[in-house]
Amino acid sequence: MGRGDHRKCTCCLELFRPDPRKRRHQFYCSASGCRAASKTASQARWRAKPENQSYFRGAVNVARVQAWRARHGVRNAHVATGGPSLSTSLANRSAVAAS
Numbered sequence: 782m783g784r785g786d787h788r789k790c791t792c793c794l795e796l797f798r799p800d801p802r803k804r805r806h807q808f809y810c811s812a813s814g815c816r817a818a819s820k821t822a823s824q825a826r827w828r829a830k831p832e833n834q835s836y837f838r839g840a841v842n843v844a845r846v847q848a849w850r851a852r853h854g855v856r857n858a859h860v861a862t863g864g865p866s867l868s869t870s871l872a873n874r875s876a877v878a879a880s
C-alpha cells in the first residue's frame with residue numbers, strides 16, 4: 782500500500798489503517814467502543830430507510846417480543862401490573878373514546 786492508506790476514525794478521531802479490501806466502507810477503527818459506535822450508526826442508518834421502517838412491526842413481531850418478555854420476566858411497560866394485555870387495553874381505550 783502507498784501513501785494515504787490511513788484514515789481518521791469517525792468515533793475516536795485516531796488514525797487507523799483500514800482493511801485494503803474494505804476501505805470504501807470502513808470509517809471506524811477496531812477499538813471496541815468505536816466498533817459499538819459503528820454498529821449503532823449502521824443500525825440507525827438501516828432503520829431510517831423507508832423500506833425498513835416497518836420491519837419490526839406487525840403481529841409476528843409483537844408475538845415474538847411478548848414471548849421474549851415472558852421468558853426474561855420483563856413486564857410490558859405500557860400495561861399496569863397484572864392488567865390486561867396491551868391489545869385488550871388498547872381496545873378498551875378506543876371503546877371509551879368512541880362512547
Ligand SMILES: [Zn+2]
Pocket residue numbers: 790791792793794795809810811812815
Ligand atoms: Zn476509533
